[in-house]
Amino acid sequence: MKKLVLALAALAAFAQPSLAQDTWPSRPIKLIVPFAAGGNTDAVARIAAVHMQKVLGVNVVIENRGGAGGIVGTDATAKAAPDGYTFCVCSIGAITISPATEKLPYDPLDDLVAISLLNTNPLILLVNPAVKANSVPELIALAKASPNGLNYSSSGLGGLMYFSAELFKAKTGTQMTHVPYRGGAPATTAVIGGEVQLVFTNMSDAVGQIEGGKVRALAVTTRMRSPAAPNVPTLAEQGVAGYHTESWNALFAPKGTPQAVVDRMAQIAADIAKDASVQKQMANFGSVAVANTPAEFAKMLREETTLWADLVKQIGAAK
Numbered sequence: 001m002k003k004l005v006l007a008l009a010a011l012a013a014f015a016q017p018s019l020a021q022d023t024w025p026s027r028p029i030k031l032i033v034p035f036a037a038g039g040n041t042d043a044v045a046r047i048a049a050v051h052m053q054k055v056l057g058v059n060v061v062i063e064n065r066g067g068a069g070g071i072v073g074t075d076a077t078a079k080a081a082p083d084g085y086t087f088c089v090c091s092i093g094a095i096t097i098s099p100a101t102e103k104l105p106y107d108p109l110d111d112l113v114a115i116s117l118l119n120t121n122p123l124i125l126l127v128n129p130a131v132k133a134n135s136v137p138e139l140i141a142l143a144k145a146s147p148n149g150l151n152y153s154s155s156g157l158g159g160l161m162y163f164s165a166e167l168f169k170a171k172t173g174t175q176m177t178h179v180p181y182r183g184g185a186p187a188t189t190a191v192i193g194g195e196v197q198l199v200f201t202n203m204s205d206a207v208g209q210i211e212g213g214k215v216r217a218l219a220v221t222t223r224m225r226s227p228a229a230p231n232v233p234t235l236a237e238q239g240v241a242g243y244h245t246e247s248w249n250a251l252f253a254p255k256g257t258p259q260a261v262v263d264r265m266a267q268i269a270a271d272i273a274k275d276a277s278v279q280k281q282m283a284n285f286g287s288v289a290v291a292n293t294p295a296e297f298a299k300m301l302r303e304e305t306t307l308w309a310d311l312v313k314q315i316g317a318a319k
Helices: 002-023 040-056 068-078 092-101 136-145 160-172 184-192 203-211 259-274 276-284 294-315
Strands: 029-033 060-064 086-091 112-127 151-154 177-180 198-202 216-220 246-254
Touching: 029 040, 029 068, 040 060, 040 086, 040 112, 040 203, 040 246, 040 259, 040 276, 068 086, 068 092, 068 112, 068 246, 086 092, 086 112, 092 160, 092 246, 092 294, 112 136, 112 160, 112 184, 112 203, 112 259, 112 294, 136 216, 151 160, 151 184, 160 177, 160 198, 160 294, 184 198, 184 203, 198 203, 203 216, 246 259, 259 276, 259 294
Parallel strands: 029 060, 029 086, 151 177, 151 198
Antiparallel strands: 086 246, 112 198, 112 216, 112 246
């Protein structure tokens, strides 16, 4: 009898994870967006949420928790219960850049589970039409002829826009003056208005301005040209060897989230990236729908964290 009781107990323990897996999800899922509504990350999260709802059969609720360049919402995700009902559509700044520039209340590589990329978003180098440069080599020559004579805008010290410009300076030996703004959109508007001469901005903030002739596009920051601006060459094509930056949004979960749930969400992310309607929606604001496996994504994050840490040390902006 004792052996029978022990056997039944072991069977129950073995079956419990399977039962949890079979019944998940049984209630709404929360998708934290660490930025205000209306931006690129929010748009991507809402597209993903619609797809998730269809597949999982439960509501996926967006919770915008902006602040500190995405750190507030990312921290809330890291500290949430790892029960498979809280996820984050987090972005590059609070995951791989901020660790090199400030002390965080979480460890991005340890307190969060990397599930999958959702999209990438090239940055694009824009100049005011009055700037006498029609290519990157001409811009470099102009900057070298007048050190710190050109001003560039960004969404703030430490963000990807800022570091994209600083990487450009480091690789080209140029000096320019940084003028921070409260976000990517106002930083781009500053170039249009002539308050500053150039900006490395998200493609999603630039497409309409380029089409309207309000700015001149000189280069994209990715290794390949962007489908949103196929006629705009890359920085590498124009002589800035090894240059590559791009923003991304991705799906994360709190550490300890059941592996079965992580695997299921990774598969959903892969399906989202293949969906033609999603690809079209993303393309409308200059993004590319992508996905990778949790293992691939974790490796990418480790490499990217090292890259930004090295750059921050190089330009003397470490925490």
